Amino acid sequence: MQIVVIGGGAAGFFGAITCAEANPAARVLLLEKTSKLLAKVRVSGGGRCNVTHNCFAPTVFSQHYPRGAKQLKEAFKIFGAQETVNWFAQRGVPLKAEADGRMFPVTNTSETIVNCLIQEASRVGVEIRTSTGVESIEHVPGEEPYFILQLSGGSSLKAQQVLVCTGGSPKSQGYTWLQKLGHSIQEPVPSLFTFNVPSSPLKDLMGVSVPRALVRIAGQKLAYEGPLLITHWGYSGPAVLKLSAWGARHFFEQKYTFTALINWLPDETEESLREQLLQYRQAHPKKTVSSNPLFGLPQRLWRGLTQLAEIQEEVKWADLPGKNTNKLLEALLRLPVEVIGKTTFKEEFVTCGGIELGQVNMKTMESRLVPGLYFAGEVLDVDGITGGFNFQAAWTTGYLAGRHMASKSM
Structure with a gap:
């Protein structure tokens, strides 16, 4: 036998x-x-x-x-x-x-x-x-x-x-x-899939990645930190793939429609970030906000986030209104993206x-x-x-x- x-x-x-x-x-x-x-x-x-x-x-x-x-x-x-x-x-x-x-x-x-x-x-x-x-x-x-x-x-x-x-x-x-x-x-x-975000405000930045970002799901404890990649269909990279595994059943129940919040600077708090922006503004008042990336973020990503904060391209730090500073903080720490569907990883x-x-x-x-x-x-x-x-x-x-x-x- x-x-x-x-x-x-x-x-x-x-x-x-x-x-x-x-x-x-x-x-x-x-x-x-x-x-x-x-x-x-x-x-x-x-x-x-x-x-x-x-x-x-x-x-x-x-x-x-x-x-x-x-x-x-x-x-x-x-x-x-x-x-x-x-x-x-x-x-x-x-x-x-x-x-x-x-x-x-x-x-x-x-x-x-x-x-x-x-x-x-x-x-x-x-x-x-x-x-x-x-x-x-x-x-x-x-x-x-x-x-x-x-x-x-x-x-x-x-x-x-x-x-x-x-x-x-x-x-x-x-x-x-x-x-x-x-x-x-x-x-x-x-399990192990990428997030489709058809209305992604950053989809023109496909190929841009950061070594560490925190992705969490609005209204849930689900979150994962790691490398994040912007794609032409949405978001990928280990942070998203690993989050998809931990939340596999939840995402299925939600029919893969939910809001994800991206924190591009997981080591920072709103207070620490606000203080650093203030210090930079005082030290470099004549520098243009959109063309001088901070915190080690890629140039294209920084420019994209300043656009979401409705900061005009020619605006200098000395002339940046408080409401736009607040919007930039939101984009850096809690960028909301509307996920609609998924894509199998490779x-x-x-x-x-x-x-x-x-x-x-x-x-x-x-x-x-x-x-x-x-x-x-x-x-x-x-x-x-x-x-x-x-x-x-x-x-x-x-x-x-x-x-x-x-x-x-x-």
């Missing part, structure tokens, strides 16, 4: 490799419904593959997951970022950390990760079949329980244990075949939602309802913010599932 892994992505490969390596006698078969293996690994991080994040404290690492943080904390103590770095290094693929904490292969190409996983799977004897989807799973109980998998081509096969790594689904119907086994689903909604697709975590033993990734059935990766109601956290969840859950399947099949 064999072990079947459904899904040829990061979690599926890691689960299959771990299982086959831990128990060489196990027959491990990996099924991928498309013709392409590790498709998401190939495109992630702009084709470089953001493997994990440069943070080796499990408790701190787990705080980057809007869903699954508590359950993953213990899992990361067994197989976390350090173990991931070691795993790839031992197989000739060293990783490097960038200034923002993201970790990539030294080669700067995702093909290095793809090739490593495919070669490892081959080395440990994992059988791989592409263009083979699974339509349904039937659990047959008894002294020696097993599963019957109905395949897309009309054939079927038996399995002693099954690991489901089919990724997130944009619609709950994508989980129907798993609900039939008794599992509950947290409604899937998008080719990366992440969902919030999936298999309810209370129904899974997060130490082994085995179903609490169906013995021998396992889950790993985004099919679970687990998702991280951008920066390598979703891949780490895939490596970790795949590893735990693979290790436990191997021990049960010995």
